[in-house]
Amino acid sequence: MADPRPAGSCVRPNTTSISNAINAAGIDIREYSSIAIVVPNSLGGCTGGVATGGSIKDPTGAYKYVGLAFTWSMNNHYIRHEILHTMGLGHAKSISCTNGMSLGANCTIAAYGNQWDTMGDARGMMISAPLRETMGWTTPIVHKGGSETYTIHAATQSGGNATAVKVPLTITGRTDLSVTSQLNLYIEYRPPIGFDSGMNDSRWPNWANGAMINVTGTWRSLNLSTNKYMSCSQSSPCLVDTTPTTTGTRSHYDAGLPVGSKWTEPLSGVSINVLSRTETTLVISVESPP
């Protein structure tokens, strides 16, 4: 491209340069919705990347707006992450709440907190269930109440079966918080297969041996001195810690729910039991309060 190599800062080529380079290479932008661009690392050093968009000229001279995924590294993790941003995904977050609760009125959200998701921090692994649903990669089984048993297939080897159970939460009678958009749990199984091979790690044994649970939805505190707003959307979900009494930067290493254990979501009273697993399937039961 015509732009000079960036010197000392995380400079990106402008869309005119990109347009010219794409047309010089004989590429018809009308056939694409996103472009990934690796920029040579600047002298100052620049990691990660950024997702944006730009109007690129097509062979007829008209312009098409496409996603632009820039990275300053050939690291596949960064490239995948930025491309998925251009397709509408946000970050895979994690949530930690006070008083030893998994969810509550006073929670802190870490923007890249799900370290087992390409849209979270550092590790290149499968995206979690709410994001896969956003992408159209899976259709979760929806829990409609009562007590039901479900089989969830491995996120990276589903054979076309559902890789998540979605549980809409009914929350009533709370004076400490107000739900501003529907809360849902997404329960999934992330054994160390293929793209998720990094799950096979003694630092986080529960992922390979049980369920991962994310929450989506928004809610706000009512009684705190600062009116706190908790936002976990389907395109930017929050990883729930089912063992919230362990805290610190690694508190989510044990966030998974292993076979043989039961966890009760504290706001709705819904219980999740992890009953058994094979290499590629996990059996859970979900029980809504009467």
Ligand SMILES: [Zn+2]
């Ligand atoms: Zn990002």
